[in-house]
Amino acid sequence: MSDRVSTRQRRLLLEILRETGSHLSAKELFRQAVQRDPRISLASVYRNLHLFEELGLVDGKRLDRNCCYYEVKRSRQHYDLVCNCCGRVTEFESPLIEKLVGEVQERTAFEVTKAVLYLEGYCKQCEGQSKKP
Amino acid sequence: MSDRVSTRQRRLLLEILRETGSHLSAKELFRQAVQRDPRISLASVYRNLHLFEELGLVDGKRLDRNCCYYEVKRSRQHYDLVCNCCGRVTEFESPLIEKLVGEVQERTAFEVTKAVLYLEGYCKQCEGQSKKP
DNA sequence: TATTAGAATAAGAATAGTTCTCATTCTCAA
DNA sequence: TTGAGAATGAGAACTATTCTTATTCTAATA
Ligand SMILES: [Mn+2]
Ligand SMILES: [Mn+2]
Ligand SMILES: [Zn+2]
Ligand SMILES: [Zn+2]
Numbered sequence: 001m002s003d004r005v006s007t008r009q010r011r012l013l014l015e016i017l018r019e020t021g022s023h024l025s026a027k028e029l030f031r032q033a034v035q036r037d038p039r040i041s042l043a044s045v046y047r048n049l050h051l052f053e054e055l056g057l058v059d060g061k062r063l064d065r066n067c068c069y070y071e072v073k074r075s076r077q078h079y080d081l082v083c084n085c086c087g088r089v090t091e092f093e094s095p096l097i098e099k100l101v102g103e104v105q106e107r108t109a110f111e112v113t114k115a116v117l118y119l120e121g122y123c124k125q126c127e128g129q130s131k132k133p
Numbered sequence: 134m135s136d137r138v139s140t141r142q143r144r145l146l147l148e149i150l151r152e153t154g155s156h157l158s159a160k161e162l163f164r165q166a167v168q169r170d171p172r173i174s175l176a177s178v179y180r181n182l183h184l185f186e187e188l189g190l191v192d193g194k195r196l197d198r199n200c201c202y203y204e205v206k207r208s209r210q211h212y213d214l215v216c217n218c219c220g221r222v223t224e225f226e227s228p229l230i231e232k233l234v235g236e237v238q239e240r241t242a243f244e245v246t247k248a249v250l251y252l253e254g255y256c257k258q259c260e261g262q263s264k265k266p
Numbered sequence: 267t268a269t270t271a272g273a274a275t276a277a278g279a280a281t282a283g284t285t286c287t288c289a290t291t292c293t294c295a296a
Numbered sequence: 297t298t299g300a301g302a303a304t305g306a307g308a309a310c311t312a313t314t315c316t317t318a319t320t321c322t323a324a325t326a
Contacts (some may be wrong), residue, residue: 006293006294006303007292007293007302007303007304008292009303009304010303025283026283026284027282027283039304039305040304040305041304041305041306041307042284042305042306043284043285043286043304043305043306043307044303044304044305046283046284046285047285047303047304048303062195062198065195065201065313066282066283067282067283067284068198068283068284081237081241081243081245083243084246090241090243092237092240092241094233094236094237096229096232096233096236097233099229100227100229100230100233101252103227103229104214104225104227104252107225108214108223108225109257109260110214110216110223110252110254110255110256110257111254111255111260112214112252112253112254113217113253113254113255114252114253114254115250115252115253116249116250116251116252116253117248117249117250118249119234119237119243119245119247119248119249120245120246120247120248120249121243121244121245121246121247122243122244122246123243124242124243127242127244139274139322139323140273140274140275140321140322141321142274142275143274158312159312159313160311160312172275172276173275173276174275174276174277174278175276175277175313176275176276176277176278176313176314176315177274177275177276179312179313179314180274180275180314181274198284199311199312200311200312200313201312201313
């Protein structure tokens, strides 16, 4: 597994992802990486994020129209809550998703390999903003 | 509502979306529109898709990394199953999603305004392909 | 019907995220 | 130490989408 995480660049990128703990865009990851190793290139960031995903080390999620956000994969599956107002991302777990997937597989004979799910709305700090422009 | 759907271009775009019944990308919608009205522009497609979304006539969903897919909004909410192999999109409904949203709102005090959900996998015709490259 | 102000359009330039290309550099097994 | 193959950096290319602006259209009014 970590067999293939053998270059300076890969070690650095994983390190940052692990320290940060959540939801970095490629651009932001690049920004942080450059501070520690000015020679790293954006191409390496993308290249290695794809590799990490293939290796199952990292999860990439599209939490908005613009770009993908990456985070180290944890043992427990979770989903995200994205605030329309402040942009903060919080997380939740629920057995209902597994249940939903099970039901769909039975009912439709579709073999599910991945559930893409996130919820948009307003976090506690931003509540009431929903009526604003 | 249809007040503002008053131009030649808007009528044509809605017509195509309604006839097709599902899941057109902006590009594909433009391709079809050009056949009936060679003077229409891609900018009008995007401009009016956004308008239709605001008016609640159309739903835009990002079903893959690349682009948004649009379909006329129907009375009953549904979610999509996207086949990794042939790309076909099928649909399903389930009360579990509403239930999930309710639970999350109670548990986390996050006010949900939208659930973004689709399932990836293999459709009946493509089953068994999951072990392939 | 003619006028006209404001809305919408076409065309293409601009932008942003991502992927690709390829010459150069690195890694590691022999 | 060497050399083959893997990985990188730099920037070009690509793709979906948004923006800009001169022109055209719409619809309310006279
Ligand atoms: Mn997360
Ligand atoms: Mn659908
Ligand atoms: Zn917030
Ligand atoms: Zn299929």
